[in-house]
Amino acid sequence: MKTNFTYILSLFFVLNSFAQSYTSYRTGSATSVDVTPLGGSCLMGGASESDEAMQWFLQRANGGDVLVLRASGSDGYNTYMYSDLGITINSVETIVFNNSSASSDAYVLQRIQEAEAIWLAGGDQWNYVSYWRDTEVQNLINHAVNFENVVIGGTSAGMAILGGHYFSAENGTITSAEALANPYATDATVSSAPFLENYYLTDVITDTHYDDPDRRGRHAAFMARILTDNVNAGILDIKGIACDEYTAVCIDDEGSARVYGGYPTYDDNAYFIQSNCELTETVPETCEPNTPLHWNRGGEALKVYKVKGTTTGSNAFSLTDWKTGTGGTWEHWYVTNGTLVTEAGTQINCILSVDEVTENSVKIFPNPVKDKIYIATEKPLNSIILLDSFGRIVMQKEVFNLQETTIHVSQLSSGTYFLKVQVANTTFIKKVIK
Numbered sequence: 001m002k003t004n005f006t007y008i009l010s011l012f013f014v015l016n017s018f019a020q021s022y023t024s025y026r027t028g029s030a031t032s033v034d035v036t037p038l039g040g041s042c043l044m045g046g047a048s049e050s051d052e053a054m055q056w057f058l059q060r061a062n063g064g065d066v067l068v069l070r071a072s073g074s075d076g077y078n079t080y081m082y083s084d085l086g087i088t089i090n091s092v093e094t095i096v097f098n099n100s101s102a103s104s105d106a107y108v109l110q111r112i113q114e115a116e117a118i119w120l121a122g123g124d125q126w127n128y129v130s131y132w133r134d135t136e137v138q139n140l141i142n143h144a145v146n147f148e149n150v151v152i153g154g155t156s157a158g159m160a161i162l163g164g165h166y167f168s169a170e171n172g173t174i175t176s177a178e179a180l181a182n183p184y185a186t187d188a189t190v191s192s193a194p195f196l197e198n199y200y201l202t203d204v205i206t207d208t209h210y211d212d213p214d215r216r217g218r219h220a221a222f223m224a225r226i227l228t229d230n231v232n233a234g235i236l237d238i239k240g241i242a243c244d245e246y247t248a249v250c251i252d253d254e255g256s257a258r259v260y261g262g263y264p265t266y267d268d269n270a271y272f273i274q275s276n277c278e279l280t281e282t283v284p285e286t287c288e289p290n291t292p293l294h295w296n297r298g299g300e301a302l303k304v305y306k307v308k309g310t311t312t313g314s315n316a317f318s319l320t321d322w323k324t325g326t327g328g329t330w331e332h333w334y335v336t337n338g339t340l341v342t343e344a345g346t347q348i349n350c351i352l353s354v355d356e357v358t359e360n361s362v363k364i365f366p367n368p369v370k371d372k373i374y375i376a377t378e379k380p381l382n383s384i385i386l387l388d389s390f391g392r393i394v395m396q397k398e399v400f401n402l403q404e405t406t407i408h409v410s411q412l413s414s415g416t417y418f419l420k421v422q423v424a425n426t427t428f429i430k431k432v433i434k
Contacts, residue, residue, distance in 0.1 A: 021102035024111075025075035027082045028091030035064045035090075037116040039145075039253040041198055042153030043162060045243030046122060046208040049155065051085060052311050053248030053260035057117065058087035060151035064116025068094040070158075071127035077119065089117075097127070103135040112140040117151045120158030126169045128161050133195050142197045142431075149253070152198070156208050159243070164429065165192045165205040165226050176217030180338045183221045183228075184289035190225045194387065194418045194429075200255050200319045203427050204239045210271065211244040217340040219273065220302060220333060224295050227275060228287040235420075235427065236282060236382075239322065240273035247309040255320040259327075261309020268309040272317045272325075273333070276303050277350045284335075292338030299341070302333040303348040323348045362421055368433040371410040375421060377403050382422040386432075388415070409434060 042057040044050060058066065058081060066089055068077045075094045082092045095108055102108050112118070118141060120128065132138050144150035154162055160169075167190055174187035182188070190205070205226065207219040223238045243249055247261040247268040261268025275282045276297065284295035295301045307315045307328035315327025332345035363376040375384065381402050386395040386409070394417070397407055409417075417432045 021097070021099050021105055022108055023074070023096040023098060024093060024107070025078055025096075026091060026093040027075070027078040028089065030091075032065045032114040033063070033090045035062050035116060037062050037064055037148070037150050039149035040151045041162065041201065041251045042151070042248060043159045043206060043241060043243060043251075044153070044155035044208075044248040045210060045245045046156030046159070047245035049080070050246065050248040050260045050309075052313060053250050054081070055085050055087055056250045056258075056260070056313065057119070057151060057153045058085060058089055061089055061117035063088055063090060065090050065114055066092045066117040066119065067111055067115035068092065068119045068121060069097070069128075070094065070121035070123060071097045071131065072123040073121060077121065081119075097131050100131040100135075103131050103137040109136055109140055112137065112144060115144065115150060118144065118153075120152070120154030120161065122156030122158060124169065125157035125160045125167070128157065129166075129168045129170070129191075129195065133193070138195060145196075145198055152196075159206050159208050162196055162198060162201055163204040163206045163241070164197070164202040165190065165222075165238070166195065167191075167205065167207070167222055174218055176214055176219075176221075176340070179218035179221035180293050180335060180340060182290055183225050183287050183293050188218075188221065188225065190222050190229075192226060192230060197429065197431070200251055200257075201241070202429050203235075203237065204241055207240065207242040209245050210242045210247075210269070211267075215242070216271075216333070216342070217335075220295065220335055220340055221293055223273070223275065223302070224284045224287045224293055224335070227283045231283050236422075237275045237277055237427075239275075240271070242271040242273065244269050244309075250313060251319060255318060256316050257319050258313035258316045259307045259309040260311065260313045263308040263310050270307045270309055270317075272305040272307070272319075272322070274303050274322055274348065276300050276348065278303075278348065293335045294337055295335040297334065299334050299343065300332045300345070301335065303345060304331040304333050304342075305329075306331055362423060362428050362430070364419060364421075364430050364432070367430075369409060370434070371408065373407050373409060373419065373432060375405050375407070375419075377421070377423050379403070379423050381405065382424070383420070384422075385420040387418045387420065 038060040170189040251257045259270040286294035317325040330345040381399040384397040
């Protein structure tokens with residue numbers, strides 16, 4: 001049983017980085033509390049933090065313990081989160097990963113399990129991907145977010161890894177011009193391998209620092225790659241969320257994404273981007289190595305809702321239907337022979353609402369599984385794909401207007417798998433243990 005021991009203590013563990021795989025800094029109570037967090041996600045664009053968005057994030061911790069994970073830097077968040085913003089929380093602890101071995105350290109894993117809020121700092125996202133992917137850190141973060149209602153957030157690199165698809169930056173960064181000229185350039189390291197799971201971000205790739213430099217072109221190129229590489233696996237749509245540098249998107253547990261920033265004093269924007277499901281063909285006309293991207297589709301390849309960020313977060317967009325918003329304007333984006341064009345657009349008009357397709361309408365059992373996985377849905381299935389823990393397709397099943405089906409997995413090795421089930425225009429990902 002956790003205590004409510006509340007004296008303020010700044011506990012600074014200086015650990016020898018040559019012998020220790022992490023460095024820990026703790027501010028606040030030395031003992032964790034046990035409270036129920038309120039869930040949600042906070043995505044920040046990568047410059048200085050939005051105080052109002054960070055207050056939203058801390059409030060979702062519900063007075064509990066905040067854990068900051070990073071792979072560089074030190075304790076810059078501790079005082080800011082604990083005392084500068086006026087939100088009462090029990091403690092803030094920053095753990096800096098010095099190398100990948102911290103991902104199996106018992107102390108680090110315990111702190112993840114005890115957190116009510118997890119914040120991912122900026123830096124180099126490849127450190128996070130290479131340190132955490134397919135480790136117990138990944139498993140515990142995903143469990144915390146999806147089963148314990150822990151609020152998660154991140155800025156810059158921390159935001160970049162929160163989507164179901166992500167730019168890993170394994171070979172460094174890439175500019176819009178480079179990505180549009182060659183979507184398969186060496187530096188365009190886009191991945192769909194299972195990593196951090198978040199229901200409202202399952203089919204999303206995020207991008208940050210959107211206004212400096214202009215990253216709209218590379219984001220479009222990333223989305224084109226994902227569609228092109230996965231169309232045979234039944235992925236027919238892709239979405240993106242992006243923030244200008246001083247902008248944040250805060251998503252509550254009902255899928256309402258509020259946008260924080262300094263508008264009208266500053267031109268701070270968030271972007272909600274999606275392949276145009278109104279079209280018969282959504283994939284790019286040309287997306288090939290060493291060839292400029294061509295993704296025109298009649299000048300409407302992408303539908304975009306651009307939203308001004310305010311200090312009150314008064315403008316918002318719904319991630320339950322991806323078409324209902326306040327305080328924003330619709331645009332059409334398309335790419336013609338390597339050049340991104342943005343124009344005034346119209347509201348998308350084809351996505352089903354959350355009332356029509358919800359996660360609860362997809363039933364998968366048993367889990368863990370031995371021989372067969374039974375799948376039942378309230379609406380007809382479009383595709384079923386089973387991936388291993390590295391994101392490789394191990395099984396695909398053709399489905400024709402079915403609402404119940406079975407896949408046989410007795411021949412597969414024991415381990416963790418991910419089942420992608422598409423119902424109408426919504427894709428759900430379920431973890432399956434064998």
